[in-house]
Amino acid sequence: MKKIAVPLDMLGLAIHHLANPVAADDAAHKGYADTIADQARATAIATIAAQRGIPNGYATLDVDGKLALGQLPALAITDTFVVGSEAEMLALAVQIGDVAIRTDENKSYILAIEGGADIGHWRELLASGYVIAIDGMTGYITLSWQTDIGDGVATSFTLNHGLGTRDVQVAVLDAADEYADVECRVVRPSDWEVRVEFGIAAPAANAYRVVIQR
Numbered sequence: 001m002k003k004i005a006v007p008l009d010m011l012g013l014a015i016h017h018l019a020n021p022v023a024a025d026d027a028a029h030k031g032y033a034d035t036i037a038d039q040a041r042a043t044a045i046a047t048i049a050a051q052r053g054i055p056n057g058y059a060t061l062d063v064d065g066k067l068a069l070g071q072l073p074a075l076a077i078t079d080t081f082v083v084g085s086e087a088e089m090l091a092l093a094v095q096i097g098d099v100a101i102r103t104d105e106n107k108s109y110i111l112a113i114e115g116g117a118d119i120g121h122w123r124e125l126l127a128s129g130y131v132i133a134i135d136g137m138t139g140y141i142t143l144s145w146q147t148d149i150g151d152g153v154a155t156s157f158t159l160n161h162g163l164g165t166r167d168v169q170v171a172v173l174d175a176a177d178e179y180a181d182v183e184c185r186v187v188r189p190s191d192w193e194v195r196v197e198f199g200i201a202a203p204a205a206n207a208y209r210v211v212i213q214r
Contacts (some may be wrong), residue, residue, distance in 0.1 A: 150203030
C-alpha cells in the first residue's frame with residue numbers, strides 16, 4: 001500500500017469511503033470517530049455508576065445535593081453525652097471528637113485520643129474568656145443577694161444572704177428617694193448573715209432595698 005509522504009492540500013474537498021484505521025497514523029472517517037467517542041462516553045458513565053457509593057469509589061449526593069450521612073467518616077459526626085460522674089464518662093461508647101458534659105463538675109470534656117475509658121484521653125473544653133475560679137471558688141458562684149425590708153414595726157433585720165463569707169459589702173437604699181444611701185448600723189454575725197439596725201425609726205413596708213455583694 002502506497003502512502004503520501006508530503007503535505008496534501010485537498011482545496012476544501014473531502015475524502016470519502018475511508019476504511020477503518022488500523023495503524024496509529026491511519027486516517028479515520030467521521031462515523032468511526034463518532035462511534036469511538038460514544039463508546040468511550042458510555043464506558044465512562046458505566047464506570048462512574050458502578051463505583052458510586054462504594055469503597056474507593058465516588059461519593060453520592062442526596063436530593064438536597066449534600067453528602068449522604070452513611071458516606072461520611074465517623075469522625076465527622078460528634079455526639080454529646082450528659083453524665084453525672086467521671087465513672088459514667090469513662091463508661092461511654094465514644095469516639096474521638098465526642099463530648100461529655102459533666103453535671104457534677106459543671107465542665108465539658110472532648111475525647112482527644114481513641115479509648116474513652118482512659119481519663120488521660122479526655123481534654124477539658126475551655127471557652128474563650130472562661131473564668132476558672134473567683135476567690136478560689138469554682139462551679140456556680142453567687143456574687144450578690146438583694147431583698148426589700150421594712151414593715152413599719154421592726155427596727156432590726158437579720159438577712160440570710162448565703163454568700164458564705166463575712167467579707168461582703170452592704171448597701172441599704174431608699175426605694176422612694178431614687179435609691180439614695182440610707183445610714184444604718186450593719187453587722188456581720190456569721191458567714192451567712194447580715195443584720196441591719198435602724199435605731200428607733202422603723203422603716204415603712206418595703207421602704208428600703210438591701211444589696212449584699214462579695
